[in-house]
Amino acid sequence: MQSLTEEQRDLIERIGVLHDRMGIRPAAGRILGLLLVSPDPELTFDQIRLALDLSKSANSTALRYLQDVGSVEYRTRPGDRKRYFRKSFTDWEAGFVQRSRAYYGIRTLLAEALDQKGEGQEEFKASLERMIGFLTFLDETIETAYQQWQSTHQPPDGDATAGNAP
Amino acid sequence: MQSLTEEQRDLIERIGVLHDRMGIRPAAGRILGLLLVSPDPELTFDQIRLALDLSKSANSTALRYLQDVGSVEYRTRPGDRKRYFRKSFTDWEAGFVQRSRAYYGIRTLLAEALDQKGEGQEEFKASLERMIGFLTFLDETIETAYQQWQSTHQPPDGDATAGNAP
DNA sequence: CGATTGGTTCTCTTGTTGCAGAACCAGAAG
DNA sequence: CTTCTGGTTCTGCAACAAGAGAACCAATCG
Secondary structure (H helix, E strand, O other): OOOOOHHHHHHHHHHHHHHHHOOOOHHHHHHHHHHHHOOOOOEEHHHHHHHHOOOHHHHHHHHHHHHHOOOEEEEEEOOEEEEEEEEOOOOHHHHHHHHHHHHHHHHHHHHHHHHOOOOOOHHHHHHHHHHHHHHHHHHHHHHHHHHHHHHHOOOOOOOOOOOOOO | OOOOOHHHHHHHHHHHHHHHHOOOOHHHHHHHHHHHHOOOOOEEHHHHHHHHOOOHHHHHHHHHHHHHOOOEEEEEEOOEEEEEEEEOOOOHHHHHHHHHHHHHHHHHHHHHHHHOOOOOOHHHHHHHHHHHHHHHHHHHHHHHHHHHHHHHOOOOOOOOOOOOOO
8 A cells, every 4th residue: 555645644634533523433533534535445454554553453443333333344355355444435425414413302302391391481482492493494404405415316326335424 | 499390300311411412511411401491591500509419610610611602691680699590592593503514524624535536546536526515515505594594583682692502 | 807608710539431452263374 | 283364352551521529719798
């Protein structure tokens, strides 16, 4: 594997940080970065390990996690015991939209809070209602938009694999 | 302060957990829950402390954080040294949309990854482009939806205060 | 002045996270 | 069989986060 430029390494780190802040552990975030940026889109366990200076255990654990959540997959090659890991793109949109909408989980709880209230606090209840209305609106908008996207962008149904998020 | 029902306490905890999972510390999440659920929408430092069984330090720190991010504010009353904390709703939508769109920060990095690539990896680049396209589309959708909401739902411009997220 | 109230900040404890290192395991090769 | 290769699992440690308790500070009251 040709070694990476300074710029590429930096980009990988920034992708790592971004995932970090979404609650994904650093090593996994960097692996995603590497697989996105690498000139070779299929890397072996050891190539990843060396490129990112990770221990075998950290690498193995992170890779397993990424496969579990569908962000990464691997292929094998005949007569070769190594695994070739790569970023998975399949079904990425669906997963993204789902996580995106999960963000609106608060709406349910706000609704509970609202109808658990009795008389009084009219202003407060109005604000709550407004929040709930807005969340509902956004949620519906996203759902509609997603369907629209799906219908206009048929997946290029090539060697589709299986996967999820960035 | 009238004490809370079992149901209310439970709802507060669930609101707490939800915030927890969004990276907000437990004590702060529960305070938000309490302020949303409480029959009295304005609570003093000590009422919060006692209702949630928090130490003064934990309470103080969490409240400060919540004020910093604009989710909570306080009022005072003439001839009373206490602070009356309450949930802030002002500008909540804007903050929510902003955080929501920050989620798309990955798009910038994906674009960098894409145009940092040279020849080859055509399939991979196509997938990347598709991701970027989708993120752009969603982002624009949300922005448009937000503007639409704004124009149809003028804020009730009452005693507006200052604030942000749930 | 000293005592009380309302809240803040400092220090220490506990629990959790993220990872390295080493032991481990399965399949292939000799 | 032994040895090597590719990867997984276990153990232990360092760094960090969350919060309790106590010391502290400022304003008010007597």
